[in-house]
Amino acid sequence: MTRSAKTPTMIDVAQRAGVSPMTVSRAFKRDASVSDDTRRKIHAAAEALGYVFDSTASNLRSQKTGFLAVIIPSLNNANFADTVGAMTTQLRDSDLQILLGYTDYDIEEEERLVEQFLRRRPEAIVVTGGKHTGRTRRLLQNAGIPVVETWDLPEDPIDNVVGFSNAAAVGQMVDHFVARGLTRIGFIGGDEASDTRGFDRRRGFVAAMRAHGLTADRLIAGGPPPVMMREGAQAMADMLTRWPDVQAAICVSDLSGFGALTECQRRGIAVPGDISIGGFGAYDISAQCLPTLTTIDAFSSEIGRATGQLVDELLRNPARDRPAPQRIMVHPRLVVRGSG
Amino acid sequence: MTRSAKTPTMIDVAQRAGVSPMTVSRAFKRDASVSDDTRRKIHAAAEALGYVFDSTASNLRSQKTGFLAVIIPSLNNANFADTVGAMTTQLRDSDLQILLGYTDYDIEEEERLVEQFLRRRPEAIVVTGGKHTGRTRRLLQNAGIPVVETWDLPEDPIDNVVGFSNAAAVGQMVDHFVARGLTRIGFIGGDEASDTRGFDRRRGFVAAMRAHGLTADRLIAGGPPPVMMREGAQAMADMLTRWPDVQAAICVSDLSGFGALTECQRRGIAVPGDISIGGFGAYDISAQCLPTLTTIDAFSSEIGRATGQLVDELLRNPARDRPAPQRIMVHPRLVVRGSG
DNA sequence: ATGAAAGCGCTAACAG
DNA sequence: CTGTTAGCGCTTTCAT
Numbered sequence: 192m193t194r195s196a197k198t199p200t201m202i203d204v205a206q207r208a209g210v211s212p213m214t215v216s217r218a219f220k221r222d223a224s225v226s227d228d229t230r231r232k233i234h235a236a237a238e239a240l241g242y243v244f245d246s247t248a249s250n251l252r253s254q255k256t257g258f259l260a261v262i263i264p265s266l267n268n269a270n271f272a273d274t275v276g277a278m279t280t281q282l283r284d285s286d287l288q289i290l291l292g293y294t295d296y297d298i299e300e301e302e303r304l305v306e307q308f309l310r311r312r313p314e315a316i317v318v319t320g321g322k323h324t325g326r327t328r329r330l331l332q333n334a335g336i337p338v339v340e341t342w343d344l345p346e347d348p349i350d351n352v353v354g355f356s357n358a359a360a361v362g363q364m365v366d367h368f369v370a371r372g373l374t375r376i377g378f379i380g381g382d383e384a385s386d387t388r389g390f391d392r393r394r395g396f397v398a399a400m401r402a403h404g405l406t407a408d409r410l411i412a413g414g415p416p417p418v419m420m421r422e423g424a425q426a427m428a429d430m431l432t433r434w435p436d437v438q439a440a441i442c443v444s445d446l447s448g449f450g451a452l453t454e455c456q457r458r459g460i461a462v463p464g465d466i467s468i469g470g471f472g473a474y475d476i477s478a479q480c481l482p483t484l485t486t487i488d489a490f491s492s493e494i495g496r497a498t499g500q501l502v503d504e505l506l507r508n509p510a511r512d513r514p515a516p517q518r519i520m521v522h523p524r525l526v527v528r529g530s531g
Numbered sequence: 532m533t534r535s536a537k538t539p540t541m542i543d544v545a546q547r548a549g550v551s552p553m554t555v556s557r558a559f560k561r562d563a564s565v566s567d568d569t570r571r572k573i574h575a576a577a578e579a580l581g582y583v584f585d586s587t588a589s590n591l592r593s594q595k596t597g598f599l600a601v602i603i604p605s606l607n608n609a610n611f612a613d614t615v616g617a618m619t620t621q622l623r624d625s626d627l628q629i630l631l632g633y634t635d636y637d638i639e640e641e642e643r644l645v646e647q648f649l650r651r652r653p654e655a656i657v658v659t660g661g662k663h664t665g666r667t668r669r670l671l672q673n674a675g676i677p678v679v680e681t682w683d684l685p686e687d688p689i690d691n692v693v694g695f696s697n698a699a700a701v702g703q704m705v706d707h708f709v710a711r712g713l714t715r716i717g718f719i720g721g722d723e724a725s726d727t728r729g730f731d732r733r734r735g736f737v738a739a740m741r742a743h744g745l746t747a748d749r750l751i752a753g754g755p756p757p758v759m760m761r762e763g764a765q766a767m768a769d770m771l772t773r774w775p776d777v778q779a780a781i782c783v784s785d786l787s788g789f790g791a792l793t794e795c796q797r798r799g800i801a802v803p804g805d806i807s808i809g810g811f812g813a814y815d816i817s818a819q820c821l822p823t824l825t826t827i828d829a830f831s832s833e834i835g836r837a838t839g840q841l842v843d844e845l846l847r848n849p850a851r852d853r854p855a856p857q858r859i860m861v862h863p864r865l866v867v868r869g870s871g
Numbered sequence: 872a873t874g875a876a877a878g879c880g881c882t883a884a885c886a887g
Numbered sequence: 888c889t890g891t892t893a894g895c896g897c898t899t900t901c902a903t
Contacts, residue, residue: 198675200880211890216882224888241673246650247596248880250587251895266615272607288647291631307628310586333581335538420819446815453821476816479760479789481796540896551874556898564872588896591879 199240208236219244221286250312259287259502260313262304264296264320264386265417270472271319274341274495278317281499285506287314294319296385296416302327309334315502321345321352322387337505337513339498342388342489344520351505353498353519357388358395360487360523364441364469365399367485367525373438373467376400377409379418379426379451380443386416389443392471396441409434418443423450431458438466439531445470445477448484452530467531482529489523497521539580548576559584590652599627599842600653602644604636604660604726605757610812611659614681614835618657621839625846627654634659636725636756642667649674655842661685661692662727677845677853679838682728682829684860691845693838693859697728698735700827700863704781704809705739707825707865713778713807716740717749719758719766719791720783726756729783732811736781749774758783763790771798778806779871785810785817788824792870807871822869829863837861 205212210229217223218233225233236242250256261278263271279289290313294300302324308316315336321343323331331338331349338350345352368376378397383390393410400407411433413426423442427450430437442448448470455462462468462482470477473488497519505513545552550569557563558573565573576582590596601618603611619629630653632644642664648656649670655677661684663671671678671689678690685692708716718736721729733750740747751773753766763782767790770777782788788810795802802808802822810817813828837859845853 202880212880213882213891214889217889220882226888229888243646243670243674244650245652245880247587247590247652248895249882251591251897252880252882254883254895256587265612266606267609267612269607272605275606288651306583310584311628312585312587330583334583420815424819449816450819453819456821475760475786476789479764479793480820481793542896552896553875553898554873556896557873566872569872585896588879589898591881592896592898594879 199242200245201242203240204233204237204242207240208233254312256312256314257286257288258290258311258313260290260292260305260308260311260316262292262294262301262308262316262318264294266293268417269474270489270491273491274498277492277495278499279495281496282503285503287502287506298322298324298327298385302330305330314506315339317341317498317502319343320387321348321354323349335510337502339501341494341498343391344518348516348518351501351517351519353494353501353517353521355489355521355523356395357391358398360489361392361395361441361471362399362402363523363525364485364487365396365403367527368439368441368467368469368531369403369405371467371531373531374405375409375434375437376405376439376441377411377430377434377437378407378441378443379411379413379423379430379447381416381418381422382412382414384415386418386443389416389418392443409437413443413447418447420446420450420453423447424454425450427451427454431460439469440466441469443471445472445474445484445486448486448530449476449480452480452482452484463529463531469531473526477526477528484530485528486526487523488526490521493521539582540585541582543580544573544577544582547580548573594652596652596654597626597628598630598651598653600630600632600645600648600651600656602632602634602641602648602656602658604634606633608757609814610829610831613831614838617832617835618839619835621836622843625843627842627846638662638664638667638725642670645670654846655679657681657838657842659683660727661688661694663689675850677842679841681834681838683731684858688856688858691841691857691859693834693841693857693861695829695861695863696735697731698738700829701732701735701781701811702739702742703863703865704825704827705736705743707867708779708781708807708809708871709743709745711807711871713871714745715749715774715777716745716779716781717751717770717774717777718747718781718783719751719753719763719770719787721756721758721762722752722754724755726758726783729756729758732783749777753783753787758787760786760790760793763787764794765790767791767794771800779809780806781809783811785812785814785824785826788826788870789816789820792820792822792824803869803871809871813866817866817868824870825868826866827863828866830861833861 201212201215292304317339343354397407411426413422470486477484477486541552541555634640657679683694723730737747751766753762810826817824817826
């Protein structure tokens with residue numbers, strides 16, 4: 192093999208198999224019409240040469256990349272991981288590959304990512320949340336591909352939506368605690384600025400409390416997102432200092448909820464005897480800790496599955512005759528457990 | 532705009548800016564030599580047309596994709612998320628984009644992913660662990676790009692390695708418990724088959740116990756990976772049934788360790804009074820739970836940072852004169868906390 | 872600092 | 888079922 196320096200191309204495979212490059216191309220597609228015999232011969236030649244199909248050329252010529260761009264706030268978050276996992280599963284038989292990026296809860300970083308990703312010519316793009324920079328909106332609107340906003344219900348969606356109302360979900364939990372006779376209820380969240388879902392949960396808390404005629408001023412801001420276990424513990428400490436009479440704490444996530452729980456335990460405060468605690472997200476830990484944590488299951492996987500299905504359907508139609516933007520609702524469910 | 536149907540190309544931008552396409556191309560590169568005035572004019576034209584640079588064409592012509600393929604076992608794992616996060620940070624100023632995939636701890640799935648990813652012509656590829664299918668090894672060896680195996684110290688590396696000995700790390704913890712006078716120590720892990728790092732940790736446990744002249748037969752297999760909180764709790768229940776005299780349990784991860792801890796607490800078994808527990812990975816929860824969990828910090832972030840740096844250095848040199856494969860060691864550290 | 876020509880490796884479109 | 892021709896949108900290379 193004198194030409195061993197260069198990576199082999201379809202032409203090399205074609206020569207070796209004694210067919211035209213076009214036939215080799217067909218042999219590497221699923222549905223294309225090539226005789227079984229020819230296909231075998233071609234694959235043998237490819238294997239012998241160590242040929243690896245070159246998507247970059249295919250992408251350019253066919254104007255299809257097979258990329259689905261997906262942007263989430265954080266890699267290290269079981270909820271978003273579940274969403275992406277379910278999306279992957281749902282898309283297993285389509286030939287889309289996920290191009291995953293994360294923003295660290297920063298919409299400027301989201302803008303950078305969206306711009307980078309669009310250069311790769313994905314066939315659709317999935318973003319988390321409904322709040323974006325103006326430039327991000329413009330880029331997405333003009334991209335000419337399906338866009339899906341998830342984990343939220345934006346008032347003015349860019350295109351499709353698969354989500355739920357974070358505010359309403361927390362409302363369910365307020366109702367639950369109130370039904371149990373608790374009135375002095377606080378909320379533990381992050382700084383409102385960048386984590387819009389966290390902010391919506393806080394809004395929902397305030398709205399629901401007011402609807403019950405209760406004061407909604409027991410609010411602790413635990414710093415920039417993500418508010419994790421440590422921040423939840425610190426926030427609970429602050430809560431107990433400022434409002435020693437608090438009867439229940441609703442936390443922006445199960446992680447902060449668990450932190451709050453441990454802080455109570457360190458102080459000998461009984462949960463749920465002295466204080467009830469609620470979380471958000473149905474993370475593993477909420478089912479495992481002692482006591483188990485009352486939470487809201489937002490059905491992260493269902494969001495991913497529905498998004499995958501929607502994308503798949505949209506891409507079956509040519510861009511011309513795609514249906515009107517969809518708005519798919521997921522319905523979070525309160526899961527009452529040991530913590531109140 | 533009569534041609535609004537089509538996505539604008541560099542030619543459109545060039546016409547509008549009154550320059551040649553080549554100049555537009557240069558204006559979109561960082562270092563290229565274009566006069567400030569021309570560059571401004573071109574960017575204005577691009578913005579006006581809604582032009583978005585097309586990487587697919589650039590990739591083909593320049594034979595560079597800017598992709599770094601990264602394969603991890605699971606998205607939903609804080610350790611791997613930290614590694615990827617640190618890698619991203621380290622590579623921020625290079626112009627590499629991570630193409631992330633996960634295998635669900637299945638080396639057959641890894642093979643599928645490697646093959647898919649290589650078609651995208653990444654400039655380097657990072658995999659987790661040192662055990663692969665034969666075909667995966669062959670594909671990686673012939674890919675003609677730098678390969679990095681991480682989170683392990685394979686005996687026969689494919690190319691570069693950034694990792695540590697999982698066995699030796701667990702040995703440290705055995706030594707620690709033995710130094711505290713404990714002798715009846717058990718190990719909680721997963722089924723050995725697919726999670727090779729978990730298997731290595733178990734091997735390390737057995738070897739270290741034997742080195743101390745202790746029996747190493749208190750082994751619980753908690754099912755296929757990942758062994759999470761629930762499985763850890765179940766495994767501890769099994770352990771207590773089969774070996775009620777056990778003095779310490781070393782768990783394959785902090786998640787299973789936390790599960791084991793809660794199981795003890797549900798049964799009124801004092802930790803560390805009656806039984807000591809150790810985890811692995813320095814997950815957030817190990818620092819937050821009550822008691823805090825003794826663990827091993829494998830420095831996930833450092834693995835990512837070092838890998839990113841290595842890839843960056845390797846890609847600076849043309850393929851011809853790259854240095855010999857590197858073997859970079861990370862040194863896990865025992866973190867003694869409240870659980871024993 | 873800018874331009875002209877050629878072509879990266881594959882596949883759409885058409886032909887047979 | 889298989890082949891031919893042309894070209895996707897950029898960038899390499901060589902000029903100027």
